Amino acid sequence: MNIAFISHADCGRHDTGWNHPEHVGRLRAITRALGRDWELMLRVEHREGRHATAEELALAHDPPYIASVRTMAAQGGGRCDADTVASDGSWDAAAAGVGSVLDGIDLAVAEGRRSFCAVRPPGHHALRDHAMGFCLFGNVAIGAHYARVRHGLGRVLIADWDVHHGNGTQALVQDTEDIRFVSMHQWPWYPGTGAADDRGPKESIWNVPMAGGLRAAAYVDAFLGAVDAATANWTPDLVLLSAGFDSLNGDPLGGFTLEMADVDTLTRAMVDRAVAWCGGRLVSALEGGYAPDRVGEASVVHMRALEA
Numbered sequence: 001m002n003i004a005f006i007s008h009a010d011c012g013r014h015d016t017g018w019n020h021p022e023h024v025g026r027l028r029a030i031t032r033a034l035g036r037d038w039e040l041m042l043r044v045e046h047r048e049g050r051h052a053t054a055e056e057l058a059l060a061h062d063p064p065y066i067a068s069v070r071t072m073a074a075q076g077g078g079r080c081d082a083d084t085v086a087s088d089g090s091w092d093a094a095a096a097g098v099g100s101v102l103d104g105i106d107l108a109v110a111e112g113r114r115s116f117c118a119v120r121p122p123g124h125h126a127l128r129d130h131a132m133g134f135c136l137f138g139n140v141a142i143g144a145h146y147a148r149v150r151h152g153l154g155r156v157l158i159a160d161w162d163v164h165h166g167n168g169t170q171a172l173v174q175d176t177e178d179i180r181f182v183s184m185h186q187w188p189w190y191p192g193t194g195a196a197d198d199r200g201p202k203e204s205i206w207n208v209p210m211a212g213g214l215r216a217a218a219y220v221d222a223f224l225g226a227v228d229a230a231t232a233n234w235t236p237d238l239v240l241l242s243a244g245f246d247s248l249n250g251d252p253l254g255g256f257t258l259e260m261a262d263v264d265t266l267t268r269a270m271v272d273r274a275v276a277w278c279g280g281r282l283v284s285a286l287e288g289g290y291a292p293d294r295v296g297e298a299s300v301v302h303m304r305a306l307e308a
């Protein structure tokens with residue numbers, strides 16, 4: 001199928017300053033890698049996402065926090081958290097990042113079409129009322145609530161293979177029984193949460209903590225095993241992927257060992273499952289990944305596998 005590649009020029013306007021690992025070069029590397037793959041580029045539909053509204057952001061965040069991000073950007077930016085900063089363009093970037101994921105969900109619901117959303121800032125550490133870990137708003141968590149509230153979907157599965165625990169996603173969805181969340185992450189590692197016995201108040205969370213430096217197949221097997229455990233006798237109506245490419249071998253912020261072939265395997269396995277569960281409705285969103293050329297290469301491998 002023709003998949004969509006969704007991004008927004010405003011995602012480049014979140015300026016994290018000199019020497020911050022989460023910078024616009026990550027997105028440029030993706031478009032560069034896509035540009036080198038003419039066949040794929042011609043097949044993929046390029047879409048400029050949209051800005052999420054404040055009401056949409058409030059599906060997962062407190063209105064005073066949303067307003068504070070807007071105000072901080074309007075005043076030129078500042079520091080939101082130990083490692084999270086905002087610039088004058090950060091409100092537009094964050095709203096466009098969330099809106100691009102929502103656009104992907106609209107497309108999945110309307111046409112059953114899959115998409116890869118190349119967005120920044122990333123989202124899976126953002127909490128209800130504060131920024132954390134390079135993240136301002138929970139792009140994917142908001143998307144899960146949006147799919148239920150605006151499209152009337154029942155069950156949403158979020159699967160997160162970023163090397164860090166998706167603590168923000170967990171916090172933003174764990175009170176909703178019909179959103180299940182699987183996160184595989186390095187342990188012990190930033191942010192320190194995500195123990196296997198932390199199942200959330202509704203037992204709707206599957207955390208898979210893993211040591212760094214294992215052979216790649218161990219991560220692939222553990223991730224898919226948790227996805228299958230989470231979906232035993234529970235069929236999702238939509239699959240959201242938090243595609244963090246900091247789980248690749250050599251990432252400066254992680255110790256996992258995935259290679260491009262593993263990205264292909266994981267993506268195809270999730271597509272196969274989405275086809276069996278819900279007509280193939282799957283929306284993937286970029287989370288981390290801090291070796292830009294590797295992120296670009298992985299994104300192309302990922303998109304090719306999403307076409308399956």
Ligand SMILES: [Zn+2]
Pocket residue numbers: 162163164244246287288289
């Ligand atoms: Zn990460």
